[in-house]
Amino acid sequence: MSASPSRAGIGQGRLAAFALPIGTIALLLVGWHVAVVASGSDLFPKPLDVLAGLVELVEKGLLLKYVVASLFRVTWGFGLAVLVGVPLGLVLGWWRPAFLALNPVIQALRPISPIAWIPVAILWFGIADAAPIFLIFLASVFPITVSSMAGVQNMQQVYLRAAQNFGMRGVPLFRRVILPAALPQILTGIRIALGVAWLVVVAAEMIAVNSGLGYLIIDARNAGKRYDLVVAGMVMIGSIGLVLDLLVRRLERIDSVRWGYGQR
Amino acid sequence: MRPLNSVQKLGLGLAAWLALISLLHGGLNLGWWSGKLAGAATQERYRVGFLPVTCHLTCPVTDFINKQTTGHGIFEPVRFSGWPELKEAFLAGYTPATFLLAPMAMALREQGVPIKIVYLGHRDGSAVVVHKDSQIHRMQDLRGKRVAVPNRYSNQRLLIFRALNDAGMTTADIQLVEMPPPDMPAALYAKAVDAISSGEPFMGQAELDGYGRVLWLTKDVWPNFISCVLAVHEDMIENHRETVQELVDGIAKSGKWLDQSMDHRMDAAQFVAKGYYNQHPRLLEFVLSKPPDRVKYTNLSLRRADFEEIEKLGQQAGILKGTARFEDYTDTSFVPDDSVIKAHDWPGLPKEKR
Numbered sequence A: 001m002s003a004s005p006s007r008a009g010i011g012q013g014r015l016a017a018f019a020l021p022i023g024t025i026a027l028l029l030v031g032w033h034v035a036v037v038a039s040g041s042d043l044f045p046k047p048l049d050v051l052a053g054l055v056e057l058v059e060k061g062l063l064l065k066y067v068v069a070s071l072f073r074v075t076w077g078f079g080l081a082v083l084v085g086v087p088l089g090l091v092l093g094w095w096r097p098a099f100l101a102l103n104p105v106i107q108a109l110r111p112i113s114p115i116a117w118i119p120v121a122i123l124w125f126g127i128a129d130a131a132p133i134f135l136i137f138l139a140s141v142f143p144i145t146v147s148s149m150a151g152v153q154n155m156q157q158v159y160l161r162a163a164q165n166f167g168m169r170g171v172p173l174f175r176r177v178i179l180p181a182a183l184p185q186i187l188t189g190i191r192i193a194l195g196v197a198w199l200v201v202v203a204a205e206m207i208a209v210n211s212g213l214g215y216l217i218i219d220a221r222n223a224g225k226r227y228d229l230v231v232a233g234m235v236m237i238g239s240i241g242l243v244l245d246l247l248v249r250r251l252e253r254i255d256s257v258r259w260g261y262g263q264r
Numbered sequence B: 001m002r003p004l005n006s007v008q009k010l011g012l013g014l015a016a017w018l019a020l021i022s023l024l025h026g027g028l029n030l031g032w033w034s035g036k037l038a039g040a041a042t043q044e045r046y047r048v049g050f051l052p053v054t055c056h057l058t059c060p061v062t063d064f065i066n067k068q069t070t071g072h073g074i075f076e077p078v079r080f081s082g083w084p085e086l087k088e089a090f091l092a093g094y095t096p097a098t099f100l101l102a103p104m105a106m107a108l109r110e111q112g113v114p115i116k117i118v119y120l121g122h123r124d125g126s127a128v129v130v131h132k133d134s135q136i137h138r139m140q141d142l143r144g145k146r147v148a149v150p151n152r153y154s155n156q157r158l159l160i161f162r163a164l165n166d167a168g169m170t171t172a173d174i175q176l177v178e179m180p181p182p183d184m185p186a187a188l189y190a191k192a193v194d195a196i197s198s199g200e201p202f203m204g205q206a207e208l209d210g211y212g213r214v215l216w217l218t219k220d221v222w223p224n225f226i227s228c229v230l231a232v233h234e235d236m237i238e239n240h241r242e243t244v245q246e247l248v249d250g251i252a253k254s255g256k257w258l259d260q261s262m263d264h265r266m267d268a269a270q271f272v273a274k275g276y277y278n279q280h281p282r283l284l285e286f287v288l289s290k291p292p293d294r295v296k297y298t299n300l301s302l303r304r305a306d307f308e309e310i311e312k313l314g315q316q317a318g319i320l321k322g323t324a325r326f327e328d329y330t331d332t333s334f335v336p337d338d339s340v341i342k343a344h345d346w347p348g349l350p351k352e353k354r
Helices: A003-039 A047-059 A062-094 A096-109 A114-125 A130-153 A157-165 A170-199 A213-222 A227-251 A255-261 B006-028 B032-037 B058-069 B083-091 B102-110 B155-166 B181-189 B202-208 B234-239 B241-260 B262-277 B281-289 B304-316
Strands: B046-050 B075-079 B097-101 B115-120 B126-131 B146-149 B175-178 B195-199 B212-217 B228-233
Touching: A003 A047, A047 A062, A047 A227, A062 A096, A062 A130, A062 A170, A062 A213, A062 A227, A062 B006, A096 A130, A114 A130, A114 B083, A130 A170, A157 A170, A170 A227, A213 A227, A213 B181, B046 B058, B046 B083, B046 B241, B058 B075, B058 B241, B058 B262, B075 B262, B083 B097, B083 B102, B097 B102, B102 B115, B102 B155, B102 B228, B102 B304, B115 B234, B115 B241, B126 B155, B126 B181, B126 B202, B146 B155, B146 B181, B155 B195, B155 B304, B181 B195, B181 B202, B195 B202, B202 B212, B202 B281, B228 B234, B228 B241, B234 B241, B241 B262, B262 B281
Parallel strands: B046 B075, B046 B097, B146 B175, B146 B195
Antiparallel strands: B097 B228, B115 B228, B126 B195, B126 B212
16 A cells, blocks of 8 residues: 555656657657648658658668768867876876866867868868868867866765875875866766767858768758758757767766765 | 676667668678679779759760760769858868869969860750749839849849849849758749849749749850859879879760750759759759750850959959959860760760650
8 A cells, every 4th residue: 555656756757758759759849730730831851851851861871871970070170189188187187286277278178169160170170071070079088177177176085085095195195086087077078068969960061071060061051942951950969969968868878977976 | 697687788779770871881882892892993983063054964864974975984073052051071182173163263363273164064944933923023123122142242143133133223222141052943833033134944943833933044145155164283283294184075075965956954954853963954944944045055265255254343343353354264265166066975864764
């Protein structure tokens, strides 16, 4: 008797976890359709036009190619950003002279849009994959660096003192205390940065690459009245972004990460 | 063996993902295996930049016909999506040859870029289009209206200047806005601007879709109008003269081939729209035929008078200083003798494929 209400609650919770988002999406799609029909626009596509556009892309074998191309660029650009940003942020958070020296530069570079870097990217990296990878790297490295830095700076001093009382120094101190304490904040930064990396894919693919979801959008604008493909590109970018965020959230469930959250 | 902990699993998973996505990209988009298996061309290929507009049509036409007749080419057309990226790739040396706006090439020369115009890409092929519901029927009606042009350095902007001069008006009488040509038809449809002006096929699109009306075609206002030219880096001229000559000859032959018959133009609309521009063939068919002299691909030699007129208007428009002259920004030595050059000897697409 006492268990059944809570079980029903869990069941309801699961149902709500599916029904609410799907209901919202369905409502948005209907609203979109009605809005296009009501406005009488024959330029802006209806949801079904977009679906037809997606089917056309699948039939031409382009959708998989474009998704792979964009994921490839984001994987490398973002991966490099993690490899550079996390260690750099940890050093900056721990060693004050480095922070004093580099922080103003980082804060000055951080607000510059990747679009402004396009000419630089072309001059340095040409017109193949390296240029968009560089742009994605630039967009995502700063959030990661800043959050890793803050993670170290904001860690509870009691951990540090306890560890030092036990005589921990150098690498073990870093690996066993500082890194785990900063990890939740680092992961938050990574999650934000992954969103940003995926966000700039359109801008990054404005360079003369001939594949990718961003390219799909730019190409469709060049192709005359193909706004169905423009929106199809937007839908694909949004859907993959959602999946990516779900994957990164799963990271937060790993044991060595979770203890950091336990303090809250 | 000890079971993997979650961090190790994560690392393995990420490494596997990196390998998978890289291999997929290499296979699907970069042609890693097909190229190597087929014994990829060892010969150096020269990249030629172009945009999906009719002003640059001879570029893909030359490439396609070369592939049909000789099987390969030493030129690799590289399609860009906008003027700035096209220009930057040329400046960075990735495209030693490129189709470019004539005033932009001249301005780059004035700014010290080692660029030479070696041939034209087309003549005519631009228009000013207004909304079909509008009361705009002549240049004077544009007073106080918003007119979209592609780029500060576009010849379409100079075209507006010339039309204003002819109508006794000045730029103070209208409102010029810069806008990427692909966005223009939608802007006109939404009546965000009153008139749009760019190279084809974007003007034809507004007409074809039923909301645009041609105010005038370039051939009516500025006969033999030049929007885009073929420009090369001076290094190419110094070190690869014969390559530049081959490129220019190919463009000249393609131009003759395009203007030889309407069948050829309709073929070009098919293979360029599908293989290079990724547009609907109907669009190119429309702008290449209605009327047939909407855009022309013959008479492409460099004439001093044409460029001096651009210089004059460019100074009036504030984009040129007049410090570079015809001799500075052109190299006429590659221009083939028009009576000698023949159209490509290629009959066109097999009829059943059309």
